[in-house]
Amino acid sequence: MRRIELDGADWSPKAPVVSSLAPADARPAWMRKDQPHTQKQFVFEKPSEVERRVPEAGVIDKPGVYELSKGPTGISRIHLIPGFIDSEQADWMFEQLLQDIPWGQRTHIRQEVSFEEPRLTSWYGELPYTYSRITMQPNPNWHPLLTVLKERIEEFTGYTFNSLLCNLYRNEKDSVDWHSDDEPSLGKNPTIASLSFGATRTFEMRKKPSPEENGDYTYVERLKIPLDHGTLLMMEGATQADWQHRVPKEYHSRDARINLTFRIIYPESDGVWE
Structure with missing residues (x-):
C-alpha cells in the first residue's frame, strides 16, 4: 500500500465509511420506516377462583x-x-x-x-344448673350406682366432680343439637366426663369458626366419634370454648342409650356465677 506523509504524520487510507443516508431498502428491517408496526394487544384474564x-x-x-386444636384460649383436648x-358390668348398670x-x-x-326436648334428662348435684334458659333444681340424692361411677371416674382421671346431667336417648329420633358446655356456672375451660351405656351413637364435634367467617360453619373442621357401650370420653382444656358437639x-x-356427663x-354469688 502506498504511504502518504502529511505534516510528518504517517497516514494510511482506511476502509470507506457507510453513510447513514444509504437507500432505504439497504437498511436493516428494524430501521425501515415503512415496516408495518405490530402492536401486542393486552388481554386481561380474570384469575381463576380457588375452589x-x-x-x-x-x-x-x-x-x-x-389434641384437637391450639388457640388463644388454650389447647382443646379429648381422651x-x-x-x-367392661361389657358384662355395663349391661346390668344400663x-x-x-x-x-x-x-x-x-x-x-x-x-x-x-317444644319438648327430644330426649329425657335428670340432674344430680347440690347446686342448680341452668342451660338453654331453663334451670334444673338441686338434687343431692345421688343414686348409689351413680356415686360408684363418679368415684371410679375420679380415681381414674384425678378430677373431682360435684354434679351430673343424665341423658336418655330412647331411640334414633332422640338427639341433642349443636352446643358447647360453656355456661358461666361451669367456670373457665371446664372438664366434662361423658360415660355412655347402651346403643352406640355418633358423637359429632365441629370447631367454632374464626371471626373472619362471620359465624359460618361451612368450612370448619369436623369430627365423628362413635361412643360404644361402656365408653368414657373426657373433654378437657379449651374444648368447650373452641368446639361444639351434638348427637344427631x-x-x-x-335402641336406647344412656349418657352420664x-x-x-x-x-x-349475688346473681353472678363465680
Missing part, C-alpha cells in the same frame, strides 16, 4: 389422648377410653339406671313457641 371445599369429617375411634366399664333414674322431659320456649338423629333404628358446678 373451597367442605372438609371431610375425621373419625376418632381408637383409644388415646387427642377416649373405650371399655372403661338396666338399673334405665329403671331407677327419675327421667323427665323438659319443655323449651323459643320465639314464643314451646339417625335414619337407622337405634359428670361436671363441676360453681356456686352463685
Whole structure:
C-alpha cells in the first residue's frame, strides 16, 4: 500500500465509511420506516377462583389422648377410653339406671313457641344448673350406682366432680343439637366426663369458626366419634370454648342409650356465677 506523509504524520487510507443516508431498502428491517408496526394487544384474564371445599369429617375411634386444636384460649383436648366399664358390668348398670333414674322431659320456649326436648334428662348435684334458659333444681340424692361411677371416674382421671346431667336417648329420633358446655356456672375451660351405656351413637364435634367467617360453619373442621357401650370420653382444656358437639338423629333404628356427663358446678354469688 502506498504511504502518504502529511505534516510528518504517517497516514494510511482506511476502509470507506457507510453513510447513514444509504437507500432505504439497504437498511436493516428494524430501521425501515415503512415496516408495518405490530402492536401486542393486552388481554386481561380474570384469575381463576380457588375452589373451597367442605372438609371431610375425621373419625376418632381408637383409644388415646387427642389434641384437637391450639388457640388463644388454650389447647382443646379429648381422651377416649373405650371399655372403661367392661361389657358384662355395663349391661346390668344400663338396666338399673334405665329403671331407677327419675327421667323427665323438659319443655323449651323459643320465639314464643314451646317444644319438648327430644330426649329425657335428670340432674344430680347440690347446686342448680341452668342451660338453654331453663334451670334444673338441686338434687343431692345421688343414686348409689351413680356415686360408684363418679368415684371410679375420679380415681381414674384425678378430677373431682360435684354434679351430673343424665341423658336418655330412647331411640334414633332422640338427639341433642349443636352446643358447647360453656355456661358461666361451669367456670373457665371446664372438664366434662361423658360415660355412655347402651346403643352406640355418633358423637359429632365441629370447631367454632374464626371471626373472619362471620359465624359460618361451612368450612370448619369436623369430627365423628362413635361412643360404644361402656365408653368414657373426657373433654378437657379449651374444648368447650373452641368446639361444639351434638348427637344427631339417625335414619337407622337405634335402641336406647344412656349418657352420664359428670361436671363441676360453681356456686352463685349475688346473681353472678363465680
